[in-house]
Every structure is written in structure tokens, then in C-alpha cells.
Amino acid sequence: MEPQVSNGPTSNTSNGPSTNNRNCPSPMQTGAATDDSKTNLIVNYLPQNMTQEEFRSLFGSIGEIESCKLVRDKITGYGFVNYIDPKDAEKAINTLNGLRLQTKTIKLEATGPCRCDDKVTYLVSQADVHSARFQQHFVIQREQTLWEQIGATQRMGHKENLIDSFYVFSKKEMKVSYARPSSASIRDANLYVSGLPKTMTQKELEQLFSQYGRIITSRILVDQVTGVSRGVGFIRFDKRIEAEEAIKGLNGQKPSGATEPITVKFANNPSQKSSQALLSQLYQSPNRRYPGPLHHQAQRFRLDNLLNMAYGVKRFSPITIDGMTSLVGMNIPGHTGTGWCIFVYNLSPDSDESVLWQLFGPFGAVNNVKVIRDFNTNKCKGFGFVTMTNYDEAAMAIASLNGYRLGDRVLQVSFKTNKAHKS
DNA sequence: TACGATT
Numbered sequence: 050m051e052p053q054v055s056n057g058p059t060s061n062t063s064n065g066p067s068t069n070n071r072n073c074p075s076p077m078q079t080g081a082a083t084d085d086s087k088t089n090l091i092v093n094y095l096p097q098n099m100t101q102e103e104f105r106s107l108f109g110s111i112g113e114i115e116s117c118k119l120v121r122d123k124i125t126g127y128g129f130v131n132y133i134d135p136k137d138a139e140k141a142i143n144t145l146n147g148l149r150l151q152t153k154t155i156k157l158e159a160t161g162p163c164r165c166d167d168k169v170t171y172l173v174s175q176a177d178v179h180s181a182r183f184q185q186h187f188v189i190q191r192e193q194t195l196w197e198q199i200g201a202t203q204r205m206g207h208k209e210n211l212i213d214s215f216y217v218f219s220k221k222e223m224k225v226s227y228a229r230p231s232s233a234s235i236r237d238a239n240l241y242v243s244g245l246p247k248t249m250t251q252k253e254l255e256q257l258f259s260q261y262g263r264i265i266t267s268r269i270l271v272d273q274v275t276g277v278s279r280g281v282g283f284i285r286f287d288k289r290i291e292a293e294e295a296i297k298g299l300n301g302q303k304p305s306g307a308t309e310p311i312t313v314k315f316a317n318n319p320s321q322k323s324s325q326a327l328l329s330q331l332y333q334s335p336n337r338r339y340p341g342p343l344h345h346q347a348q349r350f351r352l353d354n355l356l357n358m359a360y361g362v363k364r365f366s367p368i369t370i371d372g373m374t375s376l377v378g379m380n381i382p383g384h385t386g387t388g389w390c391i392f393v394y395n396l397s398p399d400s401d402e403s404v405l406w407q408l409f410g411p412f413g414a415v416n417n418v419k420v421i422r423d424f425n426t427n428k429c430k431g432f433g434f435v436t437m438t439n440y441d442e443a444a445m446a447i448a449s450l451n452g453y454r455l456g457d458r459v460l461q462v463s464f465k466t467n468k469a470h471k472s
Numbered sequence: 473t474a475c476g477a478t479t
Contacts, residue, residue, distance in 0.1 A: 241478050268479060283479055317478050392475050421476050432474065461474080468475050 094221035095126035112137025262291025383464025413442025
């Protein structure tokens with residue numbers, strides 16, 4: 050049964066349901082009939098922690114908005130903005146396309162003298178992003194390295210021999226472009242690519258695929274801590290047929306210089322089942338307006354204020370690294386390049402990532418948690434993984450949580466082994 | 473009941 054949406058899509062929006070074929074929009078249409086093609090924009094590569102209000106403020110600073118919507122999934126942020134005036138849409142593209150937004154400010158407070166070439170670990174809490182207990186270590190040898198690992202591109206507030214303040218800018222350039230009219234031909238045009246050389250950049254990935262058509266978005270997944278490519282990426286083409294051709298041409302092929310063939314297939318579409326609800330949200334009533342004289346407020350909104358906005362300021366203590374770094378590369382159960390991986394067994398089917406954050410966060414820096422789910426049911430398969438930065442903390446967590454009673458279940462917790470590849 | 477990995 051379709052959800053009832055009182056202010057749902059109108060039949061004449063260019064991005065409305067595809068049941069209404071608008072290949073030839075008629076200028077004869079009158080009244081509420083509008084052509085959104087010159088006012089409706091899609092914004093890609095937004096910072097993941099941007100709020101609706103910030104999104105609205107930023108684009109409202111260009112001109113009066115008919116409607117806008119920020120869509121968020123786990124990692125990516127994208128949105129739609131529909132202006133009243135096509136000139137404002139054009140201005141938004143010229144002004145905001147390619148902009149790198151500031152995503153947060155980090156303050157690091159040294160407990161003692163700290164030299165640029167010291168080996169230090171900084172605890173960087175990202176509680177504002179993930180969970181109150183999420184902490185992340187950045188292991189650095191030089192200031193620049195820390196900078197790169199955070200993914201920043203600019204920095205300020207530098208004091209010689211002491212890192213004390215960072216302004217972190219989005220790694221991605223925001224992409225602002227006209228939204229494409231909805232049609233069957235642009236659907237399911239997203240590809241999942243795996244087996245990529247770890248050295249391949251996003252640009253090189255796009256170059257490889259661009260021979261098959263126009264690329265809308267691309268992405269290479271990277272390790273959260275090291276920033277190293279995971280060899281997995283996504284390419285969204287303009288047209289489904291372009292994606293099909295790219296699969297034919299590139300699946301199982303070795304990119305020049307690569308030693309392994311890549312796999313190219315259609316990406317799963319996790320939001321498919323709820324896409325109808327998503328669409329309903331996107332196309333709000335044209336009659337909906339902001340309260341008050343927003344037009345003037347928006348005009349006076351200063352872009353500088355948004356760019357300089359601090360999303361969260363924290364204090365951190367640098368900790369000198371011990372001999373642990375010498376363990377990197379050794380084959381030790383649980384140890385990975387980014388920390389110590391812990392296997393957690395006997396989770397309930399309804400478990401989600403938050404339970405793992407809550408269980409392990411108190412023991413120290415948790416880099417990453419993952420609940421393994423059945424693809425079809427989306428229920429937890431009974432186990433999960435937690436990666437912690439420091440051995441001592443991971444060991445303490447295991448010692449404390451193995452045998453821990455969670456509800457009516459007794460957890461089994463240990464370092465992850467490599468069963469699957471044992472010969 | 474047991475060692476993943478699709479934004």
C-alpha cells in the first residue's frame with residue numbers, strides 16, 4: 050500500500066514519478082505547470098555532517114528557494130535545491146560548485162613540548178559524528194602526515210613545534226549541477242567496482258570509465274584511519290546503457306599497470322525498497338514556504354559565517370607511541386594495518402552497530418565496528434567485528450567482555466582469526 | 473549456531 054502523502058509530488062514536476070512522461074514539456078501548460086529543468090539543482094559530495102539548516106542556509110544565500118532537501122545516507126550527502134528564479138540556480142552553480150566546505154575544527158592540546166618529527170598518537174574524538182564513545186587515533190610522524198590523514202586540504206593556527214589547532218575542510222569538492230529529469234534511462238546506472246589497484250586515484254578511476262559515458266559521481270572507499278584505498282569504488286553514469294557498456298568493457302579486465310583484473314557490476318541499491326518514500330519527501334508542495342521574510346534573511350546570510358562555523362571543538366592529549374609500531378606487518382591474530390580486530394560472537398539478530406560502540410568504547414579507542422547481517426533479511430548473523438587501535442585496550446576489552454551476558458546471551462569475544470584462509 | 477567486508 051502506498052503511503053498517503055498529502056503534499057506529495059505534483060504531476061508536473063520534472064523529477065516527479067516516471068509514470069508521467071515529460072519528454073516534450075508543453076509550453077501550453079498553464080497555471081501550476083512549471084519546468085524545473087533550469088531551477089532544480091542536485092548537489093553532490095556534501096560534507097556528511099552537514100545539517101538541513103546549513104544546507105538550506107548555504108543555498109538560500111544565493112536566492113529564494115522553492116524547495117530543498119538534503120538526503121543523507123551513511124557516508125555520502127547529497128541534496129536537491131529548487132529555486133524560484135532560474136538565474137539563482139545558475140548563480141548557485143557558478144558560486145558554489147567546486148567549493149570545499151569546512152566540516153569541523155579540531156583543537157589539539159599538547160601535554161608537553163611536542164616536536165614536528167615526534168611520533169605521537171592523537172586521540173581525536175568524533176563523538177559529534179558517530180557516537181559518544183567513538184574515538185580515532187591518528188598516528189603521525191610529521192604534522193603534515195596528520196593533516197593528510199584527516200583528509201584536510203588547508204590549515205591555519207600553526208605554531209612551531211606545537212600542533213594546536215586545525216581547521217578541517219572537506220576533502221571533496223561540492224558538485225552543484227542541474228538535476229536531470231527523471232526517466233527510466235538514468236536509473237540503475239550505478240556500478241560497484243572492486244579489485245582496483247590500491248594506488249589508483251579517483252581521477253584515474255574516472256578516466257578509465259569515462260570512455261563509456263558521462264560520469265555523474267565516483268568514489269573510492271578508503272580506510273578510515275590511514276586513508277589508503279580499499280580497492281573498492283563506485284561509478285554512477287548518466288545513463289543505464291553507459292553502465293552496461295562499461296561492465297562489458299571493463300569487468301574482468303586489468304587496468305594498465307595493474308596486476309589483477311577488476312570486477313565491475315551493478316551496485317546494490319539499498320534504498321530501492323524505500324525509494325518511493327524518498328521520492329515523496331523530495332517533492333514537497335510548491336506551496337510550502339519558509340516562515341517569515343526569509344528572502345531577505347537569506348540574502349543577508351554571510352557565506353563566511355558558514356565556512357567558518359565550527360562544528361565541534363574538542364581537546365585532545367598527544368600520547369607518545371611505544372614500541373608497538375614495530376609490530377606492524379607481523380602476522381598476529383587480530384592485528385591489521387589499522388588496529389586490532391576483535392571477533393564478537395552471539396549477538397542477537399536485532400543487534401546494530403551502536404551496541405558494539407557501547408560495549409567496546411569504554412575500553413579505549415575504537416576505530417570501527419561492524420555487525421554482519423544477512424543480505425536478504427538485514428538481520429544480524431550473530432557476529433560482528435570491532436577494530437581497536439591499541440593492543441592493551443583491545444586485550445582488556447576481550448578479557449572483560451568475553452563471557453559477558455548481554456540480555457539472555459553470553460558473548461564470546463576474541464581476537465579475529467584468519468580461519469577462512471588457513472591452509 | 474562461529475571469523476565480514478556494496479557508498
